[in-house]
Amino acid sequence: MIEFPSATSVGRRLPKEAFYKHLPLTKPLKDKFVSDVERIVVENSLTKDNLNLNDDAEINEILLLSITLKKQEFDGKVVEAIARQNPHKLVFLLIYENSCQLALYHSKLYRTPWMNSEAIILKPQGFSLDEIWNSFIEQIALYAEQAENTATLTVEERLALQEQIQKLEKLIQKTEAAAWKEQQPKKRFALYTQLREYKTQLEELKHGQAKDAHA
Known part of the structure; x- marks a missing residue:
């Protein structure tokens, strides 16, 4: 379950053309964007105001985008291109039929395994958007962390x-x-x-x- 406060809800569908027409995509990647992506929705916008956070943060906004896919085996470069060209921090909820996975870009694209939609868990944790973004990295990029004794590590x-x-x-x-x-x-x-x-x-x-x- 994705537990975001109701004040962050947006629910605005974005036309695919608005993305692939303005992204520096190669012709093959643009074709995959059209063939792989069904729709894109801005589900939530997290800001210091709607979360009542402190001002001490470099990040101004985190968006949750849901991307409904036409096929489960899609090219991750499509999602990476969206993230790299957007000024906001983005978290992606990728949806194919009854399966979902979370993804974000942090130097590279990280994705959780595919799982049933009820098994998806994402919670904003922290007192600033910087801390919340770090918590998202932990929940997604470090989803299957194998190392022990990491409490003192960044x-x-x-x-x-x-x-x-x-x-x-x-x-x-x-x-x-x-x-x-x-x-x-x-x-x-x-x-x-x-x-x-x-x-x-x-x-x-x-x-x-x-x-x-x-x-």
Whole structure:
């Protein structure tokens, strides 16, 4: 459930043409915008006034846009293009039939897994729009956070740690596949040695102390 105060409700549908005609999209991406997106609605506008927040924030407004899709497997670059060209901070509720996912752009596009609409949870947490935006990053970009002992880390440090973990997991999968296929004993041994090192590093990142994020 998306729990935003009623004072933030907008519910204004935006014509697709208003987006793709003014966005610097390539022809293929513009075609995907037309073919993948059914409609776009500004669901909520979060400001310091309608949330009764303090003034100490760089962010002036956060918008929640719902995007109804024609197909579940869409090009994320469409959403990324909207976010990068908009002066406001944007949170996206992507909808396909009875499934939903949340997304936001913060240096790159982050998305939660697809889930039933009743399972979607998003709450504005904080005393300024900056804090609320950070809470949205935590709820979306760090939805499946694997690392432990992150209480003393900033959101940016936690994102960097998550990135390290994901890269190591890919390296482990790639090395396991290579070791399985390798026929020469010496090369296979070297691959398994490297694999053990990767797995040790992964365990340290997941279960080590917060200082590991700075390594």
